[in-house]
Amino acid sequence: MANGKWKSDSQGAKGVPKAVVYRLSLYLRELQRLIRGGDTMASSGKLGKLLGLTDAQVRKDLAIFGQFGHPGVGYRCEDLVGAIKGILGTDREWTVAMIGAGNLGRALLGYRGFASQGFRVAAVFDADPAKIGQSLEGLVVEDVERLSEVVREREISLGLIAAPAEAAQEAATRLAAAGVVGILNFAPVTLHSLPVEVSQVSVDLATELEQLSFAVANRPETR
Amino acid sequence: MANGKWKSDSQGAKGVPKAVVYRLSLYLRELQRLIRGGDTMASSGKLGKLLGLTDAQVRKDLAIFGQFGHPGVGYRCEDLVGAIKGILGTDREWTVAMIGAGNLGRALLGYRGFASQGFRVAAVFDADPAKIGQSLEGLVVEDVERLSEVVREREISLGLIAAPAEAAQEAATRLAAAGVVGILNFAPVTLHSLPVEVSQVSVDLATELEQLSFAVANRPETR
Structure with a gap:
């Protein structure tokens, strides 16, 4: 679960397209909802289905920031919430x-x-x-x-x-x-x-x- | 350039996932910007690049609502703006x-x-x-x-x-x-x-x- 540094992306001024960052907020909301509902793991297919995105798009978005999932198992919800907050910068005041x-x-x-x-x-x-x-x-x-x-x-x-x-x-x-x-x-x-x-x-x-x-x-x- | 009826989609209560509808607004803004900049045509690849989406995702989103593009040529910006406004329902008061x-x-x-x-x-x-x-x-x-x-x-x-x-x-x-x-x-x-x-x-x-x-x-x- 490395947050790590992510590669620069030529598509956006800040390195990451705005639409990808917006989708991080959407992933965060869905993960928080899944956790409230008792889920601990989420696949890219499940997250994608909730948001009308292909599983490939979900994996591509998250892969920009690091390696968060476990092949064949998916993402640990709590870990991914923590990682996304860290990426969004909302883990501080x-x-x-x-x-x-x-x-x-x-x-x-x-x-x-x-x-x-x-x-x-x-x-x-x-x-x-x-x-x-x-x-x-x-x-x-x-x-x-x-x-x-x-x-x-x-x-x-x-x-x-x-x-x-x-x-x-x-x-x-x-x-x-x-x-x-x-x-x-x-x-x-x-x-x-x-x-x-x-x-x-x-x-x-x-x-x-x-x-x-x-x-x-x-x-x-x-x- | 038929607006037409679109097939129901099991992923959302209204037939279309909310995230797809949100992306329609984003496509609309980018198309309006392209038109202001003098462009008349836009490919799914160009729209996708502006929003950090794959060209396949753009085509998939728009295909839910009808057949708007021309293979190998792309979308006519003005036509697609009109079609998206019609889909969003913002072509009336x-x-x-x-x-x-x-x-x-x-x-x-x-x-x-x-x-x-x-x-x-x-x-x-x-x-x-x-x-x-x-x-x-x-x-x-x-x-x-x-x-x-x-x-x-x-x-x-x-x-x-x-x-x-x-x-x-x-x-x-x-x-x-x-x-x-x-x-x-x-x-x-x-x-x-x-x-x-x-x-x-x-x-x-x-x-x-x-x-x-x-x-x-x-x-x-x-x-």
Whole structure:
């Protein structure tokens, strides 16, 4: 069960295609469900069937990161969960700065999943004088002008942009200048001109809507 | 280029595995990007390379829905975009009821992507007397007790749950009883006991965080 180093892959900027990393999250969810259901082993065929992937695709995805399975036996669920968390980097705590104390920022601050996944929001910023100084989920909203100073002081490594579209680029530029290494962008705009060493992920709510639309348009029978 | 009917697939409740439907959204985004870049044709190998999938997986996914490509030539981008939109059901307008006029509901009401994808929010509900009657993005927050009546009157077909976790199940039950055919759930809880004809999609923000965590943990060099 070596995690090890994995070979660089020319298909993606970070060495691994984004779609493969997304599938790691899906494998993780299915493995956790299997464990809750009492399973200890899972084959690539079983994981593939749960996700509509061929067993060859599952083996190919996981083989990028190391040798996890046992031929003819499959994967040990607990071991593979630990290995995937290690690969995803969710086996440690991340300190997060949130930009935007509006509706979305407040909603995200209250989102339980952040803390349980090890993402601790250590600062919230806004440019609106009416919001600065307000208390939110145990944090005081700070002036975005202080962002750089606070990010350094509190050793914040990730930024979460919950600002309006028109403010997102400036927020990203400030975060990058302050030294964060990753930005999760909820604003519906593409960020540009960021240093190559700052990772970015954008949340695409349109995809979720399309999934629902599909499910409805193709449900077994209409009432 | 027949859209046609597709065969039922035993792997998923709706006939097609969710992961395949998710990949349709990814194919759609890549095709739209290719078109913006001036491309008119795309092979399964090209689409696969952009998403880290084998060309066989791409062909297998699309073959579920019909015969779209031309052997040795590939897919016509515009035609495949139209076909995928037709499959996803995003080639028409959907009328949506939002439950929850708190921070998340307000944030989602202001999200541009909804309208541009053809999802029109026609009503917003809350149980809090302090919120009922407030005006939000051109809508007046209504008493959730009136949900059933309003859903029928305005012929609303989808529900969007932006309520707190503890209120999500009741909201879902009300929506289903009122006759919506699909529910997009932003609350971090699993909904249960819904009629089989009501489709559900849950938004998992943890996946997005894992993608960022991975990108950061595996970025080319540390500064």
